[in-house]
Amino acid sequence: ATLYEILGEDKSEVHCHWSEDGERVVFLDSDAFARDVCPRYFRHSKWTSFSRMLNMYEFRKISTSPRNARSTRHEFAHEFFTRDRKDLLNRVQRKRRASPRVEDSPDSDVGQPAP
Secondary structure, three states, rough: OOHHHHHHOOHHHEEEOOOOOOEEEEEOHHHHHHHHHHHHHOOOOOOOHHHHHHOOHHHHHOOOOOOOOOOOOEEEEOOOOOOOOHHHHHHOOOOOOOOOOOOHOOOOOOOOOOO
């Protein structure tokens, strides 16, 4: 819900806004966003930490520039994070950790000497 609140602020102060169709979040300058906005809402001021958090909540990055281009403009989308649909925010949830692999299970005999 924090990102939704940030998007409700004045665009010039938060360096991000909704896409025209309201389906994506556009970060105009990721470096400025990290420097100016992140410390007000999070315990860091790094774009990489913020983008990792978006990934943890299953936002997907939308490619808007050539693959190798160094750009500070980024777009992210999530099927349940859209403008004017605050009722869907509860469906934006953190990824669940994958269940332990069979090899890691205490009952597994993988890696044990053969009888």
